[in-house]
Each structure stands twice: as structure tokens, then as C-alpha cells.
Ligand code: ATP
């Protein structure tokens with residue numbers, strides 16, 4: 265099976281990291297365009313992200329990792345299999361910050377610079393707005409400043425690039441993140457490999473979202489502490505060498521941990537340890 269990932273850019277490191285955390289060994293020497301895993305039947309192609317959806321539609325690669333924004337823009341026939349939770353960003357409309365904005369009507373008859381003409385065209389049409397689109401492939405943010413356009417439609421994450429270019433975000437068109445995409449009709453053996461890979465990805469994702477928690481408490485406080493912990497089934501309780509004390513082990517969602525930490529301490533928990541989980545199979 266072949267997976268296509270971005271050669272160098274904002275998706276590259278996290279894509280490789282995910283593959284490695286799935287226990288798939290790859291040596292990707294610098295400048296390599298193709299690499300095989302030594303312990304999983306997977307070949308990795310390193311490509312420009314723009315080419316990935318097309319390669320998958322045309323059967324050159326079977327699966328790939330790209331931003332959802334790119335999938336929507338390219339309009340290639342591929343399946344979005346799974347959201348991967350990294351490279352989160354949004355596609356937004358922005359205008360010079362000194363311009364007044366009272367709604368989408370602003371864009372009627374205006375020039376909009378963008379690298380995402382398909383997405384923005386659909387969005388404007390469905391909202392009954394007609395505008396002129398100027399497709400440019402990079403540095404879209406400077407277009408209004410140099411008189412090329414009245415507004416832009418571009419990827420935003422923190423918004424700092426907009427700010428330094430004197431722009432203000434006024435509409436969000438699409439929320440995006442990295443996604444696993446695949447060919448529409450994978451042959452059965454490849455489908456089985458994909459299932460095996462998905463199993464591993466889920467184990468990695470569950471591990472990332474959860475923590476292993478260990479704490480000590482007097483035996484008469486253990487039940488109260490268990491009732492506070494929103495854990496996985498029943499926690500493990502083991503006696504400590506110190507008479508009348510136990511150690512309690514459980515798995516807890518990272519976000520929930522911060523919500524219950526004060527309650528745990530008030531209930532008598534001591535020596536609380538929170539440990540990362542590498543893989544978690546539910
Ligand atoms: P390539 O050379 O492969 O064509 P590129 O310049 O088109 O690369 P990148 O800038 O590396 O692409 O962005 C790849 C993807 O990362 C984008 O399609 C988007 O999904 C996501 N992305 C872009 N900018 C950000 C950002 N500021 N924060 C988070 N994710 C982003």
C-alpha cells in the first residue's frame with residue numbers, strides 16, 4: 265500500500281510522527297521522494313500537498329495525508345477517512361482593517377485574492393454574492409496592500425499574519441485540519457491493510473487524549489476518590505507498604521484531569537502522578 269504525505273511544509277513533521285508512532289519504521293533520508301517501511305507493507309511517497317488528492321484519485325497512491333481545505337479545493341474524487349487533529353486552521357475572508365463591514369454584501373463586485381478559488385466561489389454563489397476572484401498561489405495577504413485586491417480569502421491560524429498586513433478577519437468559510445484520505449475503491453487486500461493502519465492510528469489518538477494517573481490515599485478515602493475520577497471502568501487499587509494506605513491507578517481524559525484535580529486533593533489524594541500513554545486500545 266502506498267501513502268502520500270507532504271514532502272516539506274506544515275503537514276510533514278506531524279505526518280511522519282504519526283506514521284512512526286504507529287510503530288511503522290521508515291528511513292526517510294533527506295531529499296528522498298520514496299521510502300519503504302521495513303516492518304509494515306507500506307511505501308511512502310513524499311510530494312507537494314497539491315498533488316496528493318490527484319495521485320490518489322488516479323491510483324498512484326492509495327491513501328494520503330493533507331489539509332481538509334486542500335481536499336475541498338481540489339475537488340478530486342477521494343474519501344475523507346479520518347480527521348487527524350493536527351495542522352488546525354481555518355479558511356477566512358479578510359478585509360483592510362479600516363474598512364467598515366456590515367455583512368457579506370461588502371464583497372459584492374469586489375476583487376478577492378485567494379489560493380482557494382473553488383471553495384470561495386461556491387461560498388459566494390450560495391450566498392448570492394458576485395465578486396471577482398484573483399487566483400494567486402502565495403503571499404495572498406499582501407494583495408490588498410499593493411492594490412491587487414479589495415479583500416482576501418486565505419488560511420488563518422493565529423491571525424498574526426493578517427494583523428501585520430493590516431487586515432481583519434470577517435468571515436470563516438471552512439474549519440480545517442489534517443485528514444487521512446483514500447482512494448474510493450481500494451482493493452480488498454489494501455482495504456485490510458488500511459484497517460490495520462486505522463487500528464493503530466486510533467490507539468495512538470486515544471493514547472494522546474488520555475493520561476495514566478497514579479495517586480496515594482488513606483484507605484477510608486479511596487471510595488470517595490473513585491467517585492470523583494471519571495475513569496476507564498474500575499480503577500486499580502493496590503496496598504502501599506504504609507499501613508492503612510493505598511495507591512490508586514486509573515486512566516483519565518487530559519481535559520477532565522484539570523477539572524477534577526482540586527477535588528482529588530480535597531478528598532485526600534497525595535503524590536499524584538500523571539503519565540503519558542503511548543498507545544491505548546479500547
Ligand atoms: P507544498 O509545497 O507541499 O505545496 P504548501 O506551501 O502548499 O506546501 P503549507 O503552507 O505547508 O502548504 O500548508 C499545508 C497545509 O497545512 C495547508 O493546506 C493547511 O491545511 C495547513 N496550514 C496552512 N497554514 C497553517 C497554519 N498557519 N497553521 C496550521 N495549519 C496550517
Ligand code: MG
Nearest residue numbers: 312313314315
Ligand atoms: Mg501546496
